[in-house]
Amino acid sequence: MKVVQVKPNRKYKFDHLQIKFQAFHLLKDYYSGLVWEDPEAYNVLCQSLDDENYFQETEILKEGLELLSKIEPEVIYDFNRLFVGPGKLLAPPYESYYRNYEKLLMQKETMAVREFYSSAGISVNRFNNEPDDFIALEFEFICYLLYKAAALLVDDPNQSDYYLELYEEFLDRHLGKWVLNHCKDILEHSSTELCRGMAVLTKRLIENEIKKSA
Amino acid sequence: MKQKVFSRRSFIKGSTAAGAALGVSGSIFNFMFTGLKPVEAAEETGKKVFQNACPRNCYDTCSILSTVENGVLTKVEGNPKNSFTRGRLCAKGNSYTRSVYSPDRIKYPMRQKGRGTGNWERISWDEAYTEIAENILRIKKEYGSTLPICLNKYSGNFDILHYGIEGMMSSIGNTSRATGTPCWPAGIDSQTFDMGTIYNNDPEDLVNSKYLILWGVNPAWTSVHSMYIIQEAQRRGCKIVAIDPILTQTAVKADLYIQVKTSTDGALALGMARYIVDNELYDRQWLENNSLGYKEFIEYLRDNITLEWAADKTGISKELIETLAREYATAKPANIWIGYGMQRHTNGGQNVRAIDALAALTGNIGKSGGGAQYAQLETWGFNYHAMTQDKPAGSGGSGDRAININNFPAEVLAASDPPIKMLWIACRNPISQDPEASVSRKAFEAMGLVVTADLFMNQTVEMSDIVLPVTTLFESPGVNVSYWHYWLALNEQAINPMYEAKNDVQIAMELSKKLNELEPNSSTYPTSGDQLDWVGKEFNSNIYDQFGLSDWQELKNGPVKAKKGLIAWEDGKFRTPSGKYEFWSEEAGKFGHFPLPAYLEELKPTKEYPLRCISPHWKLNIHSQFQNLDWMEAINSKPFIELHPDTAKSYGINDKDSVKMYNDLGYIIVPAKITTSVPPEIVVVYEAWYKDKNFNVNFTVKAIPSDMGRKATGMPGLAFHDNFVNITKV
């Protein structure tokens, strides 16, 4: 484990990165089919987001976060209907579905994501088995960029800033261009509070990040 | 803020996926890659072209060239090296990139909690194998054999390696098998009685015909590449005659269209034969040398058949029958292509025998440009290595049990001693394509476990407990031939299998491994092996000889065509008991048919159900395949019923009105399409599966057997087109 020594003047920035990381990591896990067992986890996340005044308090956000702690038995079925199958997906978790005019996977939009990863020295483990623009992979990539930015914060601030720029650019060119529509599909079709809650959180997170980078 | 570590739960049952890192979550201090990785070496990029073959249940079995860029399939096109495919695919084939990369593909093994509930959970392959294997072993223990396990597999993919599914069943013991074929058995038996087997001329030879009757076949929709050849023949002066109850796209392009009353084709053929005999237009020399029983046949014609009778039966004027008979008998060579639709009747087999008889009477058989074309299996002489597996010693039962594929659900329900408890379904969507859809559901409900391997969600998957994601033709290797043309093509693996899809042979191998882990020697199926090597194991010296190959790997350069046997029966050596063309077939007699091609009365509508419903193939699908894809949906997304204007008028139906078509079995509600292309006494509903629609023409189709099929395929065919219904505006 790499231990990062944080100087006081960098503390604020580091905390910020950590919060973002945690939020995106939660989403990455979620889309990979992993949820925290303990509802407390969601509360910690909510608190951390509140603490930093990171999200503006709105009713909808509060509602969304509250929903997260309710894991119903129906959740898995709903989750699968939305994102996994075997039927027609109600909210396909793939960028090209939202951006390709034919709504297909593995299209040029997917290849653009592949190239972006590659420019940061990253590629997909299950190369050409799993679309590069699968949402969990995009979130994992975001986490990687935040991790690099945090890890280099002290020793190489320029490099750290470079990763933050990549972070903003990836949001701007990719996640920010489709995830909101994806969340809309979830909110329209989901029958469980967890999935709806996650959609609200995702939507707000992305909206905030785009706003800030704009 | 402190990083607190929470344990996590996976949605994926039995997940041991590497890097899933259950229990802890990565943190900003300790980032862990799971789905991504640092680039080590440059991934393989660039453009490559692969040899593929369309494995669908389609005459054309096209040779495909697939372009793969950076590991992604970007284009499919017909292979110009194949002179039948001629560099083109059909609308269905052109849509392949769309099925491979459709967001709706089944991606992972999944288990349904409660059949038909739509409550699915994702499971790992290991979990799937464990549940299936435990179930198989439990059944074996309880019943003393694996006979309660039943396979229903047929024509979804005709690649030879796909017979590995049957092999998987053999490898666990004696099982129950859906036996027979729904679509063409009556005609197969007819030609088996007449000539010994089905054997057609190379379809590229159609250009040499001077006269061509397209009898109950619609290649403009179902064999587009043959249509090109037909039109080429027409350009060279061949007269094209289409005989069909429906004015098909093919009929529109013919020089002469004859609208025959459904299921009376035999009467037309016999009427023509009578005219040919009366006018001495038959080839006595050929008959003397090559046939058995022609004199009895002539006697039968003289005693039983008149042109007036034929005209009355078929609705075709006596003069037209005479003209047709004269033209056909005097043009040399004259050819007949017999479609599969016209034998889906309770008298379908006899009708095909009567048509064959015309070709024999006129001495057209065994000649370039002549013949009675139905289908061929001459190029199918593979080793069936993937299919042939030994049964494990002491696994119980004395042989496989045949379950009639054409009355599958009822026979599954009726099976006893032992009953059927588990279904394995592959390359089929029986709930959509079988008759009596409601019985199908009941049969599924009675099962302990239903496993379906498929590409897309459909009615059968809906009623399954476990669904396994399978590869498309581009994701695993194989080898393909046609039941029509004479080309042989390798199917190369062009891309990685998407998601967690696996090829059926791989599934069989891995299931075998699991079975043997749980109970040693419970499956004989090899547990490993390279798929491409397995393709090689299908070849033998006969195939090499037939296709002029010295090694199957030569197929990597492109498809090859058979070097011999392109004109059926050219050597005059028929494969009947007598070695001759048999007008009089003792063999037919043994199967309970009249030994001569005699007329068997067609089924007639009843008072309550006065209309005949024909459910032919639709141009944008093959059974339940293709119509679910967006391109096809963009062209047509709705089923409909075709009605003649007079019929529509008598029922007070206008175009696009909602029509209920029903009988005692079930009903469908579809919009009306009023058209003179169908005759007044029939309605047409194309058989298809539409995504997200509760439409299935088979809700109204009874499992009525056709007259023939038992000899060659084990079971009679299905009289799909003897479906009588009523309609009402709703």
Ligand code: SF4
């Ligand atoms: S469906 Fe038939 S015509 Fe179309 S590409 Fe496949 S084999 Fe060729």
